[in-house]
Amino acid sequence: DIVLTQSPDTLSLSPGERATLSCRASQSVTSNYLAWYQHKPGQAPRLLIFGASSRATGIPDRFSGSGSGTDFTLTISRLEPQDFAVYYCQQYGRSPKSFGPGTKVDIK
Amino acid sequence: EVQLVQSGAEVKKPGESLTISCKGSGYSFTSYWITWVRQMPGKGLEWMGRIDPSDSYTNYSPSFQGHVTISADKSISTAYLQWSSLKASDTAIYYCARPYASGSLNDAFDIWGQGTMVTVSS
Numbered sequence A: 001d002i003v004l005t006q007s008p009d010t011l012s013l014s015p016g017e018r019a020t021l022s023c024r025a026s027q028s029v030t031s032n033y034l035a036w037y038q039h040k041p042g043q044a045p046r047l048l049i050f051g052a053s054s055r056a057t058g059i060p061d062r063f064s065g066s067g068s069g070t071d072f073t074l075t076i077s078r079l080e081p082q083d084f085a086v087y088y089c090q091q092y093g094r095s096p097k098s099f100g101p102g103t104k105v106d107i108k
Numbered sequence B: 001e002v003q004l005v006q007s008g009a010e011v012k013k014p015g016e017s018l019t020i021s022c023k024g025s026g027y028s029f030t031s032y033w034i035t036w037v038r039q040m041p042g043k044g045l046e047w048m049g050r051i052d053p054s055d056s057y058t059n060y061s062p063s064f065q066g067h068v069t070i071s072a073d074k075s076i077s078t079a080y081l082q083w084s085s086l087k088a089s090d091t092a093i094y095y096c097a098r099p100y101a102s103g104s105l106n107d108a109f110d111i112w113g114q115g116t117m118v119t120v121s122s
Helices: none
Strands: A004-007 A010-013 A019-025 A034-039 A046-050 A063-068 A071-076 A086-091 A103-107 B003-006 B010-012 B018-025 B034-039 B045-052 B057-060 B069-073 B078-083 B092-099 B109-112 B116-120
Touching (some): A004 A086, A010 A019, A019 A034, A019 A086, A019 A103, A034 A063, A046 A063, A046 B109, A071 A086, A086 B045, B003 B092, B003 B109, B010 B018, B018 B092, B018 B116, B034 B069, B034 B078, B045 B069, B078 B092
Parallel strands (some): A010 A103, B010 B116
Antiparallel strands (some): A004 A019, A019 A071, A034 A086, B003 B018, B018 B078, B045 B057, B069 B078, B092 B109, B092 B116
16 A cells, blocks of 8 residues: 655644645655645545645645645645645555645644 | 545445445546545555446456445436445545546545545444
């Protein structure tokens, strides 16, 4: 099984700052089938990025994904108040299609 | 509007059985796999397994194989997650989700149900 590790566990930043979140896989992710989600309490997760770098429909361009193989990054260029949430990566190239443990982005 | 609507919250006792549901609308239900995802209290997301509603073919995570059953009734565009004997450790929010594109490889989820809270307590 592919195990995903996310760092840091928590990122404390102010609105307007840049956020850089890391996701590392225990094995190479097939065809860069790597997604990022935003999850807020009481809501369903929201797909931000699929295929490592493609933005999902309606996602603002301040969200960007990069990486390949085993190392992936989600960047939020300028944090807006509504961006403070938990972010998960997920690999979907091989079953079981695992999620990482999440990175919490909170307000400094 | 494309949506998945899940059944309501459940409170059950250990050993009881339970089936929760996920009804798709606004799209061709048989064209997209449905996946179930667990979130235990204070924890992250876990991929449980998925079903192809066109033929009810299933994939399970080894962590959940044998503990739950995923099924679907394509005639009413509904997928199900079933337990035969609940444990306290099954207490969680369960989400169903649909991928952004049809086909078995495209398993990033852009449509999610609202979640079903299952509480198992004596």
